[in-house]
Amino acid sequence: MKTPFYTLLALLFSISAISQTSKKQEDREAIKTMCGCFEVAFNFAETFNYSTDSLYKPSKTKMVKGLEWAQLVTDTDDKIQIQHLLQVGNPAEPMVMKHWRQDWLFENTDLYSYNAENEWKFKKFSSPEVTGQWTQKVFQVDDSPRYEGSGSWVHVDGKSYWENTTPAPLARREYTTRSDYNVLMRGNRHEITDYGWVHDQDNTKIIRETGKEDIVLAKEKGYNTYVKVDDSKCAAASQWWKDNDKKWALVRAKWDEVYGRNKDLVLEEKVDNKPLYKFLFEEESYEKEAEIDEVIESFVKK
Template structure:
């Protein structure tokens, strides 16, 4: 009888609304733990080659260091947005570079899946498919799409992590050097650690052609550590964001309108011989009308 009562108590504890709410709060805390000032180490190496070309050469192993500020932009129950900014140069003469952005949406059903050649295919999932899950939507430096996927945050054995596999464009470090593949299948793991957080990646470099089966050209390992440091080290970046955040809010608003059309999206690589980020990084481009016109010019 005691065993039956204990089992019932356990079931009730797991299914009670309060327990579910506690889980969501743990998810939110884990996501927001990725905010702040971090010393970042970016590590990538090609691990396996499946090319049948005897002249094939793998990408060089890449290791970079940087100081990065992760700014909490939106903090809502079902949406958390974090803008990453790189701080390079010397402390007395820092240069600030707007970096990637990650949005986290709870039980989101609308997705843009990368399909190669600057095309994202719109996909709607059912509520049941995303129950209890968080979607991570990752954006380029100009807030155009990059990749996104939906999974459940896991809190077990003192660990908090989120894992997902999804398609993505070539990373910037490869884009100007490689033309022998056109899709990256990213295995992402975001784990909160005692030093900050870890972005652990197992990626496949894929050749995708219409009507044909994907061909895996090579595999790659990524291991990026974010070590938390005092926020004061990122003060120049904090100040830069305060001075420029209004412009980028206008950029996000335009992209939100584009994404809200819920249809496939194909983007031009360049307009007037310049990529989108070079247009938007222009300090003279600040008005909503001009921002809208610039972004629309890249949409096919």
């Protein structure tokens, strides 16, 4: 007896749904592999320059090592949130510094694309454009925006990786020493390895001016390795997060409200001659919800 067409179609849809669910779970497991305690090595080298200035000086090769605790903050079906904390100094009395944060959103349609000069353009994608994809949203130490991009996790030949190219502001290692370019086009590859994971980057340093074509100034290679070690090595960082997570939940909530306005975002570089992290960390170290909300709002240009 022949199988009715609609029965066969329903079976095919069922098989497809099971396959998609399995793929999504594999994606989630890959992302969460980036949590835990790691010995990290940050390596950056300027590879090519295209400047017409005979006195041009490339950035020095940078190699830094340390311990990094990647704390799982949120773990829901469509959202995984990981906060990174650097642990440095004497192992007996280490210093902990809040580092970058990465949020992973499944089939997300709302993104902020960095333009230049502390401006992010809001972009809305259709659902078909992001089917099966994960958006990685990366944030600064004060949870202000850094860069965002969407792509599919790939699991093939024993490898699991995710790739995306997206514009970003200059990294701290650069903006403290350079002002001859204003956009870093980041080619990001996150790959899970047998020792942990690696953040492989092929970056382009760009001069961007309104009404003009972008000028490529130089190329850069980044290769950051995360070697998994016992979580006990990051005990100080883990405890720091337990002691401070309520404050940073307030900070994230305010930023989520700002991002949720779904319109172009322009931020002040400084208020009262201080960057935002000075208010949240070193000097005032704001703790209360009202003062956190007020100071973050003061950095958002109307």
